[in-house]
Amino acid sequence: MTSIPVSASNDYNVLIERGLLDRVGDETAKLVKPAKAVIVSGPNTFSLYGERVTASFENAGLEVLSFVHQGGEGAKSLDTYGKLLNFLCDNHISRSDILVALGGGVTGDLTGFAAATYLRGVSFVQIPTTLLAAVDSSVGGKTAVNLNSGKNQAGCFYQPIAVFCDPNTLKTLSAADYRCGCAEIVKYGVLDGGKLFELISLGHISESEEEVIASCVRIKSKIVNEDEFDRGTRMLLNLGHSFGHAIEKCSGYAVHHGDAVAIGMAIIARAAAEMGYCSADCRDAIIKALKKYGLPTETNFNADELFEASKADKKISGGKMHLIVPERIGSCRIESIDIDTLHNWLC
Helix, strand or coil, X not given: CEEEEEXXXXXXXXXXXXXXXXHHHHHHHCCCCCCEEEEEECHHHXXXXXXXXXXXXXXXXXXXXXXXXXXXXXXXXXXXXXXXXHHHHHCCCCCCCEEEEEECHHHHHHHHHHHHHHHHCCEEEXXXXXXXXXXXXXXXXXXXXXXXXXXXXXXXXXXXXXXXXXXXXXXXXCHHHHHHHHHHHHHHHHHHCHHHHHHHHHCCHHHCHHHHHHHHHHHHHHHHHHCCCCCCHHHHHHCCHHHHHHHHHHCCCCCCHHHHXXXXXXXXXXXXXXXXXXXXXXXXXXXXXXXXXXXXXXXXXXXXXXXXXXXXXXCXXXXXXXXXXXXXXXXXXXXXXXXXXXXXXXX
16 A cells, blocks of 8 residues: 655545555544544446445444535535535534545535535545546645636635545546546646656556556645645646636536646647747647647637636736746746736737
């Protein structure tokens, strides 16, 4: 088993091992002694893994309840969040009990936000079942739901007590969902360079899943350790996300998060090369890596549409947008620009 520590307001470990899904109850019981566990999951994930995870917690001596949301980005809403809170109230969940996020980023964000705010805070664990959640969203304590104006507009930082990653769950992912995780992995490769970007470029992620997941988690853990609350270094993890979120919003969330982030990275790489922040070789290496994994690098939305969608981005402060700009593979910078000049980066 690989165990990676995350040092934050609540220290915890990310455990990575094939077959771990059947032991999550025992592993949780080593950390806390809850009476009840509430599994939060989408319908597809719960149908695949709900019985196994329920059995694992029951075998560890817990009473298990389940809240199955509607699935998709639409589940990251105030409506679903409210239904989950009322479910916890109706079932008399106490601060000594635990929530279990079983699924991808949507489930993790929703569950984490509910855990942070129900009774002013109850414990929760993350069990990521998608590649994107395993390498990125399950780690670091960002929780949120979407508002009409855009993604993740209501949320907070709230760390899990553990993350249990079983790479065997990736076998059931659709090609589209797997591809979305690859986008975040390319992001980490661009940020860190070195062996990870070499593996992405010369090998294939599917051939080294455990190594790749561990590499991404170590990179994120280091950044979270330095800047848990996203005021400095952690902003680097938003590479591709500012324009990616705008694309998602313009599409009515029909474009998957990973695909949107990939397009966002391609947009920023082309603009960075045009403006002299990075070389054409750096730009081409990023776009080549994205295309290798079948990720899109273009959008049909024009600069005006993306500009309007970007105005609600939570990363805007004092009339400035913080863009993450590549300088070379393994080095990116935080560039604060006036929101009125954003068009220059979108053309």
